[in-house]
Amino acid sequence: MSLERAVIVDLQQRFGDAVLSEQATADSISTIWIHRNRIVDVLRFLKSEIISPYKMLYDLTAIDEHGRKHRANQPASRFTVVYHLLSFDRNQDIRIKVPLEEENPSLDSATSVFANANWYEREVWDMFGIRFTGHPHLRRILMPRSWEGHPLRKEHPARATEMGPYQLPEEKEAKEQHDLQFRPEDWGLKTHDENSEFMFLNLGPQHPGTHGVLRIILQLDGEEIIDAVPDIGFHHRGAEKMGERQTWHSYIPYTDRVDYLGGVMNNLPYVLALEQLAGITVPERAQVIRVMLCEFFRISSHLVWYGTFAQDIGAMSPVLYMFTDREYILKIIEGITGGRMHPSWFRIGGVAQDLPLDWQKPIQEFLNYFPKRLKEYDTLVMGNSIFKGRTVGVGAYSQAEAVEWGVTGAGLRATGLDWDFRKKRPYSGYQNFDFEVPIAHNGDCYDRGLVRIEEMRQSLRIIEQCLKNMPAGHYKSDHPLTTPPRKEDTLVHIETLINHFLNTTWGPVMPVNESFFGIEATKGSNGYYLISDGSTHAHRTRIRTPSFPHLQMLPLLARHGTVSDLMATLGSIDFVLADLDR
Amino acid sequence: MMAEYPLFFAVLIPVCILFGFVTAGSMLIWAERRLLGLWQLRYGPNRVGPFGLLQVVADTLKMFFKEDWIPPFADKSVFVIAPAIIMTTVLLSFMIVPVSPDFVVFDSSVGLLVFLSLSSLGAYSVVLGGWASNNKYSLLGGLRAAAQMLGYEVFMGISLMGVVAMTGSFRLQDIVEAQRGMWNIGPQFIGFIIFYIAALAETHRSPFDLPEAESELVAGFHSEYSGLKFGMFFVGEYLGVTLMSSMMTLLFFGGWLGPVLPPVVWFFIKTTILISSFVLMRATLPRPRYDQLIVYGWRVLLPLALLNLLVTGGIVLMFQ
Incomplete structure (x- = not known):
């Protein structure tokens, strides 16, 4: 049994x-x-x-x-x-x-x-x-x-046009302002103790240190944080609701915008869940192309994290160097996909197009260029003693806490748990690649950083293997649900032509079933849980994002630190607000 | 010549010093941005005038015409006075700075002490500005400024006493003249490093820009300031950098001393290099936490400064 x-x-x-x-x-x-x-x-x-x-x-x-x-x-x-x-x-x-x-x-x-x-x-x-x-x-x-109303109920309208024009009369504005006001007693927070009166500091949603529209209310004694209450939802765009009205195929671009630094990495769990649902086997070439682009986006996302993390600690230059490198990657991605941050390039059953001619050259150049830069950054950022003073031992959590709070990705590996979905549950052919899973042991801001930086090096290794061993073959499956089907076949078979016609006009109809697929995305584990009721769109699209549980943990990490420590912690978590609120 | 036209020079020198340093201070707005651009692989302001030099004029004009807003919840009089304090104390400090042997506004026998006392007063500006704004971020900024001052003031003065012991005078001209044989940077290297750190902290320059710490406190103590009042904090900071660099030139790098070129030019060159080093620090270093700065000041730099004074004093006594 x-x-x-x-x-x-x-x-x-x-x-x-x-x-x-x-x-x-x-x-x-x-x-x-x-x-x-x-x-x-x-x-x-x-x-x-x-x-x-x-x-x-x-x-x-x-x-x-x-x-x-x-x-x-x-x-x-x-x-x-x-x-x-x-x-x-x-x-x-x-x-x-x-x-x-x-x-x-x-x-x-x-x-x-x-x-x-x-x-x-x-x-x-x-x-x-x-x-x-x-x-x-x-x-x-x-x-x-x-x-x-409750937006994900079926009777709740999905489009603004179904809701009548938006109006904000004065009473409504006053009410909304009133609702936004923070009342400590609602959260069981005391306004003072026997020694001191606490200050409540409203940090965000407009604040340079929160990386977007995140609001955190801090209960402060001097600069020491007694407690913190995150207030989220400012970036909520109803991505899950949209999944119930877009066709399976036309939803792909929406996924790009969930973790907007992850690019095609967001497409991957979605198309993998669909392929699992439809029973599509993806050709090996398409798999390797997917892996290569995902790893590029992993580096690109980690570079944004690296630079902004350093900026949060007060170093102003690294972010500019790292954005220069990221630009290099985005150029490569643009050369292959035509898009930069949101290429929406994966398709059900493969990728949108084959690799362009001479695609190897810029990638090889990048592989020669980037390791030296990473080494420089080690000296500039991670090796700096002020930087270490600000991050070592700050914002630490244990492995048990990480598991309890649903932490995945680098945050989990920084506590010493060797858990990478690419290794543990290989998808898209990751089992064929030779790479290591970096781990660290203290679970603090510095260690989360170390893990990500080493991950960039491992991603380079994977990209190099993609470059050297790109299999020949087709970039799209010949399964009838592949959307859009191979163009060249439509000119030969009437079957494919009909599929092409139906899939582009109406949209593919996925078999009735439920399918979940989770991957190791840039910020942790990202997964799509799709329910098909036998139509052209999902009955329910659930997006499991890593930033949501990671930020839920914030009060635990913020307590008894200072405002400066909170900024270091926020920087080290590596979240994206759209990934949090969807 | 000076003896012949005493009144003329009594007016000319202060005017030159005032305008010279204020212009230098405001040019730093441009210089810093260009230098940071250079070190950060970008251009910096290069559109207004040749090399973007007129950016300073554009910025100043903008600041003049911006709405000079005082928040209704602020403590009005203190709010207005605070930025004036830093301008006043820094500008007053320049009166004891000799750019060449005779070119000084106030030839004081205790010039160094005047400088130390005036520069300490500058901290009031930040503390009061942060407090008067009646904004929580400003308040935290002001509190940090006060804490920070406790951290560096202690060792700032002591770090210079080695130089004084070697020269036997507080008069800046004497200190410069005493460096004819060797600049003080050699024997007083530790004193220089400590004073340099103190100078960074005193001017609230990165990495010790804790009171404004952009990523933490938005703009810290000057969050509520706009227009010319903000401009005074802004230029006050650059004037502070110029003042500190001038002082380091005088105390450790032989002031106006140098071959061929006229004394003023030497003074200018040395000061400019030191100012650039302030910008380089900003481009390179992250920011410590304020408690770390204080601990570092009291546990490391203060004992080091005292040790430096002790050793210098011992050696001076030995050779007497």
């Missing part, structure tokens, strides 16, 4: 009737339906009472089942809450689903089991109107407090 079977049997024995049913999905993650009464117990059981437990709450979201036609063998529900757990010991995931039948349902909060359920549950409340009883601060997280 396999390990995953054993868990299901255990669950059935332990919880009996509360285990409603099992569901088969395209991603072959065990999916189990649980009755809402026992959900917290089930989560606790999976987290701490089995051998090789599922220690991380990787994602928590919901599905509005309204209007979904194909739900054979699933318990009836109006809403379904989905818990996605990850076990590092097993290298396996498990998905727990809870059916909710009412129009305004509620269930028990999982915050007592997983610390990071806090923000996820607030998001589900905000987006679906599902209440979590026992949640410490169940209030809107992404939408403004005055928002009416």
